[in-house]
């Protein structure tokens with residue numbers, strides 16, 4: 001372990017110092033100082049293992065690899081300081097190295113306290129990416145790591161859930177004038193940013209990467225679908241076949257989870273608040289009902305709504321003995337865990353990421369990964385080939401922001417269509433899939449209105 005890098009012990013020490021009042025105070029338990037500019041990770045000796053895993057992931061990220069090769073030559077981010085708050089996984093490591101190859105000075109922290117892969121974090125430090133992330137970090141450390149990344153005085157931000165932007169606007173406003181622009185990865189972050197723009201408080205332009213078709217059609221659906229089921233199975237080793245699997249929210253993520261649970265032989269029940277999505281779920285072959293009814297019949301529950309208190313006390317009370325509850329939405333607020341704790345007489349961790357609550361009625365309700373995104377906490381997040389497209393969007397949108405920020409307002413922007421289509425074409429080519437091209441006659445026909453029956 002390098003002596004220059006702070007590790008988990010140093011984190012605890014630094015937290016203590018902050019508590020003793022010897023470091024500058026900040027809200028949210030965040031300190032405005034950090035112990036090392038190179039990062040704060042669990043154990044630097046994990047770097048070699050991390051690099052091997054990062055390379056493995058990189059092999060199924062051919063689009064990002066092409067962007068990286070071009071970035072190395074063209075240096076579109078040369079000299080720019082970029083702060084990223086993302087899930088620190090092997091795929092994110094490939095993105096960070098691409099941004100660095102493009103000339104950026106990258107500082108990275110976690111976008112969730114449980115989603116960090118410690119070996120990826122260590123490997124990134126060894127590659128010169130300042131990384132502040134430790135799997136299982138407490139709330140104070142989580143915010144201290146955000147503060148550390150912001151201390152690099154970023155010009156570009158890259159967020160997953162808008163925590164970085166939120167801290168910047170609430171607590172570090174002195175940094176806002178030099179920020180050129182940013183990007184946002186997920187649905188929940190985009191919702192928060194649009195609310196900020198609507199209130200007129202967003203201080204710089206942001207591209208909503210989540211809204212790219214090459215992002216949410218594949219990442220949210222196929223990525224969350226596979227990795228959420230993977231997380232539930234890794235945590236519990238339970239059989240999905242023959243179970244009743246309740247999916248709350250039939251958006252892009254919910255569709256993916258329902259599809260994969262059904263594929264494993266579950267009877268899928270969907271809960272929704274949107275009538276159109278409820279029709280869609282019904283016609284896709286699932287039973288749709290309110291959570292008040294679903295609560296009584298589910299063996300597995302997974303929330304993925306981006307909303308708050310979707311499973312509440314009245315639902316927990318109705319659950320069958322042994323019901324397993326997880327969340328794959330961005331924040332754990334989808335489950336009212338405080339209410340569950342309030343009606344429990346006892347709770348205990350029975351295996352990693354599996355906590356059992358024994359209720360007064362004698363039934364057990366099992367919560368996975370503290371209600372945090374189960375796919376990232378108990379498994380490894382989305383497969384790399386899907387993140388290839390999401391992170392190609394991130395890299396190209398960072399480049400777009402570096403080039404075009406001066407012409408943009410303090411609003412949330414869609415990913416430019418050319419970027420989205422270019423990524424789709426590159427991905428198809430990498431998969432060896434060919435498509436037809438419009439003939440000149442077809443092009444004319446589609447652009448005209450005279451021809452009819």
Ligand SMILES: NC(=O)c1ccc[n+]([C@@H]2O[C@H](COP(=O)([O-])OP(=O)(O)OC[C@H]3O[C@@H](n4cnc5c(N)ncnc54)[C@H](O)[C@@H]3O)[C@@H](O)[C@H]2O)c1
Pocket residue numbers: 186187188189216219220224248249250251252253254271272273274277304305306307310328329330331373374375376381382
């Ligand atoms: N786990 C991951 O890796 C991952 C990946 C992508 C997105 N996300 C997160 O997952 C969440 C959902 O994302 P999405 O892209 O599917 O969003 P979406 O907007 O496409 O879908 C959300 C759905 O939930 C429904 N909903 C809202 N409140 C509800 C309630 N009380 N009960 C039932 N349904 C309700 C909405 O009507 C909507 O259909 C977000 O928080 C997003 O940030 C997680």
